Amino acid sequence: MYRIAPSILSANFAKLGEEITNVLDSGADIIHFDVMDNHYVPNLTIGPLVCEAIRPLTKAIIDVHLMVEPVDRIIPDFAKAGANIISFHPEASRHIDRTIGLIKEQGCKAGLVFNPATPLSYLDHVLDKLDLVLIMSVNPGFGGQAFIPEALNKLQAVRKRIDASGKDIWLEIDGGVKVDNIAEIARAGADTFVAGSAIYGAGKDSDPHRYDTIVSAMRAELAKV
Numbered sequence: 127m128y129r130i131a132p133s134i135l136s137a138n139f140a141k142l143g144e145e146i147t148n149v150l151d152s153g154a155d156i157i158h159f160d161v162m163d164n165h166y167v168p169n170l171t172i173g174p175l176v177c178e179a180i181r182p183l184t185k186a187i188i189d190v191h192l193m194v195e196p197v198d199r200i201i202p203d204f205a206k207a208g209a210n211i212i213s214f215h216p217e218a219s220r221h222i223d224r225t226i227g228l229i230k231e232q233g234c235k236a237g238l239v240f241n242p243a244t245p246l247s248y249l250d251h252v253l254d255k256l257d258l259v260l261i262m263s264v265n266p267g268f269g270g271q272a273f274i275p276e277a278l279n280k281l282q283a284v285r286k287r288i289d290a291s292g293k294d295i296w297l298e299i300d301g302g303v304k305v306d307n308i309a310e311i312a313r314a315g316a317d318t319f320v321a322g323s324a325i326y327g328a329g330k331d332s333d334p335h336r337y338d339t340i341v342s343a344m345r346a347e348l349a350k351v
C-alpha cells in the first residue's frame with residue numbers, strides 16, 4: 127500500500143486549514159508536519175500549538191517529523207497536540223532507545239530519520255521497536271531541494287531489513303519527490319512519499335481543486351510499479 131504525505135512546509139501558512147483540507151480532499155493520505163528549531167537545522171517552522179490547531183480538521187494521520195535537538199522534552203507536547211506518528215533524528219537524541227520508548231508511552235507511533243550521510247547502523251538494535259523509517263533524500267531544513275540519488279540505495283537496504291524483520295514498518299522518503307521520480311523511489315522500496323513543493327507548488331492558489339491533478343498523477347505513476 128502506498129501513501130502520499132504532503133509536507134505542509136510548502137503550504138500557504140496564511141491559509142493552513144484550507145490547504146490541509148484541500149490536499150486531503152484531493153486524495154492525499156497523511157499530513158507530514160515538519161518541525162524545525164533553527165538549531166538542529168538552519169530553519170524555524172511550527173510547533174505543538176499548530177498541530178493542536180489543525181487536529182480537529184481531519185482524522186487523517188498527522189506524521190510529525192522532528193528536526194529539533196534536544197528531542198525528548200517536546201515529544202509529550204506533540205502527543206497531547208494530536209500527533210499520530212513522531213519521528214526523530216538519531217543525532218538529536220542521546221538515548222535513541224529511550225526516545226523511541228517515550229514516543230510509544232505517549233501513545234504515538236515512532237519513527238527514526240536518516241539524513242543523507244547518517245549511517246543505517248543506527249537501526250541495528252532498534253529496528254523491531256520502530257513503526258517507521260524515514261530516509262531523507264535531501265539535507266533537512268528546506269523544501270524545494272533536488273533529490274539525492276544515493277537515497278535509492280539506502281531505501282533498498284532498509285527495505286531488505288524491514289522485510290527480514292517481518293514487522294509492519296513503514297518506509298518513508300522525504301525530499302525532492304516528484305511525479306517523474308516517484309515510481310523509481312517506490313521500486314527502491316519506499317511505501318510512503320513525502321512531497322512538499324511538488325504538491326503545494328501545483329496550481330493556482332484560488333482553485334480549491336488545484337492539488338487533484340498532481341496527487342492523481344503521483345497515484346498513476348505508483349500504479350505502474
Ligand SMILES: O=C(CO)[C@H](O)[C@H](O)COP(=O)(O)O
Binds near residue numbers: 158
Ligand atoms: O523535511 C523536509 C525538509 O527538511 C521537507 O519535508 C522536504 O524537503 C519536502 O520538501 P520537498 O518535497 O519540497 O523537497
